[in-house]
Amino acid sequence: MGILERKERNKQEMRLMILETAKEVFIRKGFEKTSIRAIAEKIEYSPATIYLYYKDKNELFFAVHELGFDKLLEEMVAAIEGITDPFEELRRRGYAYMKFAFENPEMYDLMFISNAPMNALKEEENWNSGHKCFALVCETLQRGIEAKQLKFKEVEIAAMLIWSFIHGMVSLKIRNRFKIFNEQTEIQQLMTASLEQMIELVKA
Amino acid sequence: MGILERKERNKQEMRLMILETAKEVFIRKGFEKTSIRAIAEKIEYSPATIYLYYKDKNELFFAVHELGFDKLLEEMVAAIEGITDPFEELRRRGYAYMKFAFENPEMYDLMFISNAPMNALKEEENWNSGHKCFALVCETLQRGIEAKQLKFKEVEIAAMLIWSFIHGMVSLKIRNRFKIFNEQTEIQQLMTASLEQMIELVKA
DNA sequence: TAGTTTTGCTAAACAGTGTTCATTAAATTT
DNA sequence: AAATTTAATGAACACTGTTTAGCAAAACTA
Structure with a gap:
């Protein structure tokens, strides 16, 4: 046939x-x-x-947002190539995530800010695209905790804290809220410095 | 007349x-x-x-978002009533911010996530509503740094780090991205624990 | 091969959106 | 009483996402 x-x-x-x-x-x-x-x-x-x-626009853009996750996943894997130290892994993945957001702001917006894709997700389904990326970060954090390189005890708390911080920074930038800072403030530079500061704070 | x-x-x-x-x-x-x-x-x-x-829908919703800032400002001021310790101020204001977001998710969305109000802001204007709230947090942080109660050196970095973290958490919640966690995870509880963890991390 | 069914596609419509503008009706001034 | 200013609107414009009846062409069946 x-x-x-x-x-x-x-x-x-x-x-x-x-x-x-x-x-x-x-x-x-x-x-x-x-x-x-x-x-x-x-x-x-x-x-x-x-x-x-x-089915509708939401479903179409759910599919588009999955393309974004494929790319992000790729970069999150590539980010720790040749690295074995869990702490260094965390740093690299943090930067990789931020870099992705900077280079693909519209895609990041759709993936993590916009309502559209989540509206296409039925109540009983789970968010597979998200899960895969999340699992990577959790693994890195888990190893960091086990190696006593991080000041965390629970992976969930660590994951929520780290992810929320980077996402918050990136999404405030994308949605223009850093207008709140002084006009001459070099935002991108400040973001990098903040990420570095955060990494410093979680180091055991 | x-x-x-x-x-x-x-x-x-x-x-x-x-x-x-x-x-x-x-x-x-x-x-x-x-x-x-x-x-x-x-x-x-x-x-x-x-x-x-x-003038248009954006301008109308800019005005609405300012009502939100009036309320948030009120609560941020009330949050530290009778408090003198800068570190305790920071904790209270962190919780107050999170509480505001929980109790007024739609308003929070408009204030800090939605594009609408920022589109009404002309390039040369500055975001007064935002500034006032931001200044409060910066004062608290500044005093905390001066009192050597915080592990920060620069207020800008501290402000970006703390704000980004709480905003990130709250906006991931509002925009439904915490679906990424295990189904039985008690998100609200985890959010509080993460905030507590963060406060712990920045304590000098 | 001729007739029938299935498939892939679309024109047109529906119900909605933000926004503009000529026109009207009322209030005010002359 | 007449002229002018002002406030409000009906109707339209140019869009939006989405649905549906209908139409050709392809595939299947006799």
Whole structure:
């Protein structure tokens, strides 16, 4: 039955085309300003067609946000290449996370700030994309705690504290709240210094 | 010229009515889902009338977000009533900030997560509402540093670190990213424990 | 091969959004 | 009483996400 296979292949190709176009438009124009119609025009299909492949806009952008997690995961793995010291791992992963956010602000926004992808997540499902990244950080923290290099006792608390801090910093930057600082303050520099300070604070 | 005065008064009353109604609708339905038309219906005026008092939706919600800052400021001041120890001040203000976010999640969202109010802020203007709150925290931190109760040397770094951490935690909660944790994890409890851990970490 | 069914797609519409503007009705001034 | 200023609006514009009836082309069946 080669026909069915070809059809399935075409379907997947179409899904991919929509997905990549959505990603491209979304990164260029931002999530809020990206319309289904704009994506449809770019792939030269009618807007209604998109709804044959994705349930709604939230579901489409959930798929896009998963692409972001693939990339982040990759970079979080690459960040500790050749490293064995858990503490150094933590530092590198902290910087890698921040770097990702700086280089892909729109994608970071969709992944960790925007409501869209979480609205597509049904109550009983769990957030697999998130889980994988989170597990990596937890492993690093766990080893750091076991090696007594960190002033933490519980991984959960450590994970929440570290993640919240970096996410807070990055999201305040992305959503423009660092206007609160003095005009001449070099924000990016201050962010790096804060991350360094945080690393210093958790060192046992 | 009593007529002109009455007119000015009426104008201010109208602005206030729009503002308070906007606040009410927004807190109930969330920012994105609050429409100018819904506010107009509630005050029994046409949607166009709102545009005679506020330039656009962003400007109206900028005004609403300022109400939030008035309240937060109040609570940040009240939080340290009768306290003189800078370290205890920091703890109380940390909890007060978190409590505010918990009790007014929609308002917190508008104040610190949503794009809307910052879009209403012209490039040359500065964010006064934010500044006042920020100054309070900086004072507390400054005194803590001077009293050598904190492991910080620079207020800017301290402020960014502490604020980013609490904001990160609160915003990850509000935007549903703590789904990343185990299902049975008691998030609110973990958040308190993390805040306590953080306070412990910065203690000199 | 001819007829039937299935598939993939779309035009058009629905119900909503923020925003603008000519027009009206009322209040104020002359 | 007439002219002017002001406040408010109805109706429209240009969008948005989403649904649905209908239409060709492809696939299947006789």
